[in-house]
Amino acid sequence: MFKDILDYPLDYLFLAVLSGAYLITVFLRQTAPYSIFLATSLFVSLYFLWGIIHHLHAKSLHGRVVLEYFLVSALGIVIVSTLLI
Amino acid sequence: MTLAGKIRHWFSPHASNNFRANLLHNSSLILVLGIFLSLNLFVRLLDNTSAHILGFTSSVTVDEVVRETNATRLSAGLSTLSYNEKLADAARRKAANMLEENYWAHTSPSGKTPWVWFQAAGYNYTVAGEHLAKDFASTSRMIEAWMASPTHRDNIVNPKYQEIGIAVVPGTLQGSDTVLVVQLFGSTSGGAVTAQAPAVKSTPAPTVLPAVTEVTAPVVTPEPVVPPVNEIQTPKWSEFKLEKTLSIATTALFILVLVADLVMAESKVISRRVGKNWAHIIFINFILLAVVIVTAGKIM
Numbered sequence: 001m002f003k004d005i006l007d008y009p010l011d012y013l014f015l016a017v018l019s020g021a022y023l024i025t026v027f028l029r030q031t032a033p034y035s036i037f038l039a040t041s042l043f044v045s046l047y048f049l050w051g052i053i054h055h056l057h058a059k060s061l062h063g064r065v066v067l068e069y070f071l072v073s074a075l076g077i078v079i080v081s082t083l084l085i
Numbered sequence: 086m087t088l089a090g091k092i093r094h095w096f097s098p099h100a101s102n103n104f105r106a107n108l109l110h111n112s113s114l115i116l117v118l119g120i121f122l123s124l125n126l127f128v129r130l131l132d133n134t135s136a137h138i139l140g141f142t143s144s145v146t147v148d149e150v151v152r153e154t155n156a157t158r159l160s161a162g163l164s165t166l167s168y169n170e171k172l173a174d175a176a177r178r179k180a181a182n183m184l185e186e187n188y189w190a191h192t193s194p195s196g197k198t199p200w201v202w203f204q205a206a207g208y209n210y211t212v213a214g215e216h217l218a219k220d221f222a223s224t225s226r227m228i229e230a231w232m233a234s235p236t237h238r239d240n241i242v243n244p245k246y247q248e249i250g251i252a253v254v255p256g257t258l259q260g261s262d263t264v265l266v267v268q269l270f271g272s273t274s275g276g277a278v279t280a281q282a283p284a285v286k287s288t289p290a291p292t293v294l295p296a297v298t299e300v301t302a303p304v305v306t307p308e309p310v311v312p313p314v315n316e317i318q319t320p321k322w323s324e325f326k327l328e329k330t331l332s333i334a335t336t337a338l339f340i341l342v343l344v345a346d347l348v349m350a351e352s353k354v355i356s357r358r359v360g361k362n363w364a365h366i367i368f369i370n371f372i373l374l375a376v377v378i379v380t381a382g383k384i385m
Contacts, residue, residue: 001351004361015364019371026375032261033222036379040372047368051360060358064111068360071114075339076372078118079332082125083325083379084222 004058011054018046033084040080044073096342097349104355106346108339121335128327145266147173147251149224154241154249154268157228161242169271172250175206176267179215180254183267187259191215191385202269208250209273214240216268219258221382226325227266230384237384246270329376336373340366 005012022043029035051069055061086094090101095113098104107113155165179202186193199215216237221227231237240246252267347362349355 001347002363003351004363012363012367015367019367023371023374023378026378029261030378030380032220032263034262036375040375043371047364051364054361054364062358065358065360067111068109068114071111071118072360072365072368075114075118075121075335076368078121079336079372080375080379082121082328083332083376 008054008057011050011057015047015050018043018050037081037084040077044077047076048073096345098346098353098355098357104350104353105357105359106342108342109346109359117335117339121331124331125328128331145221145224145227145253145264147253150227150251150253150266150268151249153224153228157232157241163242163244164247166246166249166270169208169248169250171206171208172203172248172269172271173252174250175202175208176250176252176269177254178202178205179269180252180256180265180267183217183265184254184256184258189217189219189259189383189385191217199269203271208271210271211274212243212245212270212272214243214246214270216240216266216270217385218266218268219263219383220261220380221264221266227382227384229325230382234384240270243270245272247272247274329379332376333373336369336376339369340373343369 022039025039026036029039048069051073052061052066055065086101093099094101095107097106102110108117151166151168158165179199182193182197182202183189186195188194192198200210200213203210203213216231218227218230221230231241248271250269250271252265254265254267256263256265258265343362343366347366350357350362
């Protein structure tokens with residue numbers, strides 16, 4: 001079940017650090033909508049890039065996979081943005 | 086396909102969905118995005134708010150605050166408040182002082198009460214009140230927050246008030262960029278009481294937090310009929326709460342489906358060329374936490 005994490009620990013460590021930094025930013029700027037929007041935009045963009053780089057490492061990159069990361073990232077920013085706008 | 090079959094098709098990997106929960110297919114993700122955006126649009130239309138087109142900082146305007154405050158009063162069976170430039174001047178002075186002395190309170194660190202600004206602007210009140218708000222993206226959310234607070238609601242639907250003054254001031258407060266809103270209520274009616282106001286100023290000030298109201302002299306005019314509080318329409322579900330619930334439900338559903346898909350794919354040793362479920366779970370979880378943390382704004 002944890003095979004992918006154990007195979008690519010550095011990739012997941014980076015993702016965990018990135019996610020933690022995002023959450024700390026949101027927590028510290030929770031009443032500043034514009035800051036949260038910027039932080040979320042950066043987070044989802046980096047997640048999209050992380051997905052591509054991770055699948056390159058795993059030699060499993062495919063057009064459908066890129067589209068999947070794009071859509072999941074888009075869902076993430078849309079969910080947060082609707083609360084800010 | 087039976088109901089159980091449909092559930093299996095949408096939520097767990099199976100031969101019918103190419104061994105990937107159908108909800109996680111790209112076409113379904115596009116569908117979910119569309120449904121989510123449509124539901125949000127529907128919630129906003131239900132709430133009858135103006136379009137939030139002015140950007141992410143804030144779309145709060147003086148006119149909107151006056152209009153929505155008066156709409157709330159009308160729905161409570163009260164008369165509308167007229168905009169008073171002296172009250173607006175007092176509100177701007179208060180906002181400027183808050184930014185200058187860098188505080189978020191009704192009384193400044195140097196001891197200036199809200200009533201100082203009324204007097205400085207030359208507004209001789211018989212009854213007065215002050216509301217503060219910051220960080221709100223829209224006027225409707227701000228009014229909803231005030232109406233959800235009993236003390237603020239009492240001020241908004243107070244029949245003694247006749248005039249209103251608003252200041253909407255962007256600035257940096259306590260290290261954060263914000264849009265500060267000061268809403269002042271007042272009335273100068275009540276016969277000779279205006280001239281007597283300084284004489285009765287020693288009357289102890291009423292409770293300052295969270296909403297401030299001061300009466301310096303009794304209002305001698307007949308009081309309008311005040312509807313019982315339980316007749317005032319306060320929405321149990323605001324636009325923000327609905328949107329937040331929708332966001333939490335969507336993210337929680339995705340996390341559940343991703344976990345179920347991961348567990349079943351691992352148990353059946355299915356090899357697929359798809360995105361990594363663990364990565365999606367981590368990402369969506371942090372989005373969920375962010376949604377929980379985000380607030381509509383602060384009132385006082």
